[in-house]
Amino acid sequence: MQKYHFNKRVLVTGGAGFLGSHLCEALLKQNCDVVCVDNFFTGRRGNVAHLLDNPNFEILRHDITFPLFVEVDEIYNLACPASPPHYQHDPVQTTKTSVIGAINMLGLAKRVGAKIFQASTSEVYGDPDIHPQPESYWGRVNPIGTRSCYDEGKRCAETLFFDYRRQMDMPIKVVRIFNTYGPHMHPNDGRVVSNFIMQALRGDDITIYGDGTQTRSFCYVSDLIDGFLKLMDTPHEVTGPINIGNPGEFTMIELAEKVIQLTGSKSKLVFKPLPSDDPKQRRPDITQAKEKLGWEPKVNLEAGLKPTIKYFKQYV
Numbered sequence: 679m680q681k682y683h684f685n686k687r688v689l690v691t692g693g694a695g696f697l698g699s700h701l702c703e704a705l706l707k708q709n710c711d712v713v714c715v716d717n718f719f720t721g722r723r724g725n726v727a728h729l730l731d732n733p734n735f736e737i738l739r740h741d742i743t744f745p746l747f748v749e750v751d752e753i754y755n756l757a758c759p760a761s762p763p764h765y766q767h768d769p770v771q772t773t774k775t776s777v778i779g780a781i782n783m784l785g786l787a788k789r790v791g792a793k794i795f796q797a798s799t800s801e802v803y804g805d806p807d808i809h810p811q812p813e814s815y816w817g818r819v820n821p822i823g824t825r826s827c828y829d830e831g832k833r834c835a836e837t838l839f840f841d842y843r844r845q846m847d848m849p850i851k852v853v854r855i856f857n858t859y860g861p862h863m864h865p866n867d868g869r870v871v872s873n874f875i876m877q878a879l880r881g882d883d884i885t886i887y888g889d890g891t892q893t894r895s896f897c898y899v900s901d902l903i904d905g906f907l908k909l910m911d912t913p914h915e916v917t918g919p920i921n922i923g924n925p926g927e928f929t930m931i932e933l934a935e936k937v938i939q940l941t942g943s944k945s946k947l948v949f950k951p952l953p954s955d956d957p958k959q960r961r962p963d964i965t966q967a968k969e970k971l972g973w974e975p976k977v978n979l980e981a982g983l984k985p986t987i988k989y990f991k992q993y994v
């Protein structure tokens with residue numbers, strides 16, 4: 679009798695978004711069958727256009743706040759707008775996506791016995807009073823502010839993952855992602871890297887919010903995806919939450935200067951009001967990622983900005 683070989687079937691929610699599209703591509707390279715689920719709120723078909731001819735790839739237009747019935751071996755739950763202007767556009771939907779979306783994906787994982795990965799965020803630490811942030815830090819989050827729909831939604835999703843784990847011993851993997859950038863970011867995404875590069879390429883003023891001394895630590899997308907795959911591959915006892923990010927920390931003024939230098943732009947810096955609850959500093963403690971995953975980032979800011987600038991040129 680003929681023996682059939684089945685590829686591993688992997689569901690990626692938010693698969694047409696910035697990170698999701700890179701993840702779909704990496705999984706296809708590992709010979710997985712990939713089901714990309716997206717409601718196209720911030721995601722774009724263009725991000726996965728190069729994958730459409732691959733017979734192992736399929737896209738479903740679906741909103742994960744509604745139940746989903748598919749048969750898969752692994753789930754990466756990335757669906758959720760990530761940029762502040764996007765997640766604040768319809769904050770109730772943002773919380774629903776994180777909370778009801780997590781319940782649906784955990785229910786699906788439970789039914790089919792799938793391993794499930796949650797894209798959590800450094801925003802669970804809020805405006806931190808510990809620096810850099812280790813996973814053991816519980817955070818300083820405003821529960822009623824304009825960022826809360828995202829921060830608290832992601833915190834509740836983590837709670838759900840760990841309660842499904844405790845109640846059903848499900849295989850879960852929770853990653854806390856720190857600011858990541860690279861090709862496939864939306865040019866009007868509103869996040870700092872895309873804003874600064876688009877402004878520099880157009881010769882527009884570069885908008886610094888606040889005095890520009892606040893810091894972020896920027897991870898290039900290929901490093902992040904490598905960390906995702908390593909975490910998913912760990913034994914049952916490894917659940918996270920685990921920080922994945924690049925500890926190289928920059929002020930927004932330093933970032934603007936680097937973008938101006940690399941684009942050769944004549945743009946000037948202008949100062950705008952700081953949005954409420956904007957964290958003043960952020961840098962991952964990646965000791966756990968090093969020890970448990972053997973992971974650390976390889977691409978520094980300058981090396982990552984170059985291909986990112988090249989990608990954004992098509993939108994100028």
Ligand code: NAD
Pocket residue numbers: 691692693694695696697698715716717718719720721722740741742743755756757758759760761775779797798799800854855856857858859864
């Ligand atoms: P993105 O906005 O490019 O991608 C999010 C994707 O989710 C989009 O394709 C969007 O259409 C889809 N989506 C949103 N709501 C949905 C819903 N209800 N049902 C189905 N699809 C839905 O953002 P990204 O940067 O790729 O972020 C991906 C994930 O990583 C998010 O969960 C985000 O919170 C997390 N994250 C990203 C960063 C970062 O720096 N990029 C940092 C921390 C956490």
Ligand code: UDP
Pocket residue numbers: 744745746747748781782783784785786787788789
């Ligand atoms: N769910 C889903 N797909 C499935 C299985 C479940 O979307 O394949 C949803 C289901 O609609 C439910 C949620 O996941 O609302 C949680 O499922 P669970 O079995 O944990 O809880 P229950 O159905 O008992 O409320």
Ligand code: UDP
Pocket residue numbers: 761762857868869870871873874885886887888892894930952953956957
């Ligand atoms: N920021 C800025 N100018 C912009 C967009 C953002 O100075 O045009 C600042 C923002 O206030 C924050 C930092 O850059 O302090 C990172 O913002 P982003 O929205 O990229 O990510 P997050 O605040 O979620 O880390």
